[in-house]
Amino acid sequence: MAGAQTHRLGNGGLVDRSAPLNFRFDGKAFSGFQGDTLASALIANGVKLVGRSFKYHRPRGILTSGSEEPNALVELRTGARREPNTKATTAELYDGLEAASQNRWPSLRHDVMSVNQLFAPIFVAGFYYKTFMWPAKFWEAIYEPAIRRAAGLGRAAGVADPDHYDKAWAHCDVLIAGSGPTGLAAALAAGRSGARVILCEEDFTLGGRLLSDGGTIDGVPAAEWLSRTLAELADMPDVRIMTRTTLFGVYDGGTYGAIERVNDHLPSPPQHQVRQRLWRIVAKRCVVAAGAIERPIVFAGNDTPGVMMASAIRTYVARYAATPAKRLALFTNNEDGWRTVETALGAGLQIAAVIDARPEISPAHRSLASKGGFPVLHGSVSGVDGGKDGVRKIAVSLTGGARAEVEADGLAVSGGWNPAVGLTSFHRGRPAWRDDISAFVPDGAPPGMVAAGAANGDFGLGACLSQGFAAGAAAARDTGHSGIVGTAPAADDEAFSLTPLWHVAGKGKAFVDYQHDVTASDIELAQREGFESVEHLKRYTTLGMATDQGKTSNVAGLAIMAAVSGRSIPETGTTIYRPPYVPVAIGAFAGHHRDETFHATRLTPSHHWAVEQGAVFVDTGLWKRAQWYPRAGEKDWLESVTREVKAVRSGVGFCDVSTLGKIDVHGPDAGAFLDRVYINTFSSLAVGKARYGLMLREDGIVYDDGTTSRLAEDHYFLTTTTAKAGLVMQHLEFCRQVLFPELDVQLTSVSDQWAQFSIAGPKTRDLLREIVDPSEDLSNEGFPFMGVREVALRGGLRARLFRISFSGEMAFEISVPARFGDAMARNLMLAGAPFGVTPYGTEALGVMRVEKGHIAGPELSGTTTAADLGLGKMMSTKKDYIGRVMAGREALVAPDRQVVVGIRPTDRTRRLRSGAHIIPKGQTPGPGNDQGYVTSVCFSPTLDQWIGLALVERGRERIGEIVHAHDPLRGEDYDVELCNPVFYDPDGGRQRG
């Protein structure tokens, strides 16, 4: 039978007793209720020990009831969904929940590594820096693995996350962080004004501290006001309330990051639903009503299970009807802590004593003590006697020097409250110190953001309501909404008289940062060793650097540093705050951008046809391109590619080349414009002709190449490489708009509008005559090499025909509107059947371009000049163009530059590989004699051997020289001959035929 919930009150709380839930912690069965967190359910079952600490493996219990929790971190769920370092205090209980404690072996109660405590003197501040300095090679092999095993947190699942994550945008006038009294009052005012409001609440229940502390608002109990307010907000169509959603960051221009835990409260997300959703919220105004975080007091043994924040105890008792202790003591330095006594007495708990560090307490509390029959001790807690089973005895140093002991099984601690200054400080705003509450309050918040209520350092319920209401109304007004807001909800302010107390001297470890095991003496040591600056202190001691980002520890750490360095707290200052405010899973940032949807996929017009043909595809940028078309019986890619090349060179083949970038250039100055962006001249190109063009960057290096055709006097059709399509468009727009505004020219991207196929091989005309209207003259005279013309196809469709050749064969490219691309591929197959037409992929395309010595991506490497590529003669000397002057720089025209040259192995049977270094023959390879490298290789079916292109120093002057190819990556060394890069048909007769 799952646990008896021994520590659950008989009635009360916001848990649904009609909905019991079973769960397991470290394998043991327990039960809780709907409405519990894992932490409240553990408390209801009397569980005190929930984890072991980071460095010393000390037993730890639950400290808080919210997202600031440093101790109660568990591995939640199992298998692929196992999630380490999950806060038990915010994990909603569900039926079947499984959680395990972390950082212990073999078990939580008997943890071998707790012997670390015996070596505590070596685990002091700067331990990592001091201990593992040398020898350096020991770090990776010995120190780091050992430390990671001993000082670590939870284990990651180690397998792919099975869940989906979503990303979404939202827009509003007023964004509100938090649904406590401040946030709800802000939402009421802004909503009534007519503003579009989004309110984010990280809890699964709305109300914030009202759920734990109650109170009276507008003369009615807080719970009644809460339900009335929520009903009014629900009726406002422009108010959106998002629970389980934490605002974690603020970015430029009023953009906010929020993480919505859509289905974290279920064992696994329902089908087709996401686990979490990352929101980017664009808001004109933001009201931070994120409340405040109660801070611990640093004293020896303050990490003993059973020592908890006073407000957390109120929450567990009032909201969850779960009792962390039967006999409770309170250690406080302010009035607010006493509310825990009132709550505990109301729930029938025993109060052992109140230890109040202030010189005086109010008469009301004095009479409460005498009525409740417990002593009030003026002094401080100096030590805790207890262990993994919790608190047993509390040592008290009384004001005046005497000592006392209190027997209790729980200790509530209240050291005051720190406003949640995260969001307001993310744009490097440094919070300001307020003496009356001894806390930092928001200052320098990003534009449009304001903090209100407890988040602004005003803790009273009345102040929260009035400030929140005023902030909501102002935000709505600022965004142009002027509806009638009515009057602010009213309540009294509770007293909050605080005497600062940060650290009680005593024997034993006194923890500042629980999660990173940073003690008060670590901070004192850091100060002695000169690490006084807060940023140094943080990094030297690791204070505030754990997953909780020091929410409960930073201010206490600063206060202790201030005390030992003789400065004030504001002089000591704060470290820089950075988002995210709570940990956010990487999966949420990735959203759907993973696996096959990592990026968008572009499909060529003939893609589906190619799939039917059994094509093998290759990713080129976003595109899927057919790489080759295997046929039955072919044993590898090389056999398929070789067949495709031979078919083209001896018959006819076709290839989808639609991925090239295509840009229409219109206007009376189109030619003049192209003259300025290409190194060669286009204004002189005749209508109906195409020309190869080369573009430089302004620094003189080659940018892109492609064929541009003149379709009419004022209309050019420009093509780019596949890779640079978008970038060239951007570059040309820059030239047009910014550099040459006097030219009358327009650019239109038409890459997606045209399906384009290369048809190549000696039988190209035979195939085309089956497709093109018989009246079209395709002869050499009627359609010469580099000719361009619109033609009619059989059936009437108009197409563009370009007589250009990448393969070196007699070839045309045919271009039809993209929606006819699929039909064109099918038609080419059908019409070409009598001629043995063969579809070929990018691999055969690449082989034929290497055989022809054409440059492509590997040679357009961003380091080569036109002359390096053998295209120096194209550089016009009669005009200005982008890159002209810089291309003339001394180093870019040096005679010993590496230039494109052909290579072939001296051993005809040898395979070549790209990347091999070129070394002079007979020399030992080294950086001093590296003369270049192999850029492109292929097996040439035409030459029946491997051939390649290389960039080699003075390569063109060295044709015929035997050099050495050195490939240290693959351990290969062989000789190659430098040769003319045009291996096939060097005089170009075939493409002109």
Next chain:
Amino acid sequence: MRIVCPFCGERELGEFTYLGDTKPVRPEAGASEDEVFDYVYLRDNVAGDTSEYWYHGGGCRAWLKVTRNTLTHEISSIEPAAGAGAAKVDA
């Protein structure tokens, strides 16, 4: 960050591409290597307001001249960059 495109309205950063400082003006044809070198490479590293080219590639494809504070990312003006980098020929 959000940029108010003069043609499209307020849009998110992801629609835009950054290029750099608008101050350098492309020298006229016939300029010396030194002048062009300055134009291509030399930039001020400003802590404060700086004028930058941004391209609205995810929208209207306009090149914009955006005045942005490099310390706060605050944008104080946005206008079309038309002609901003053109060689200035004396009238």
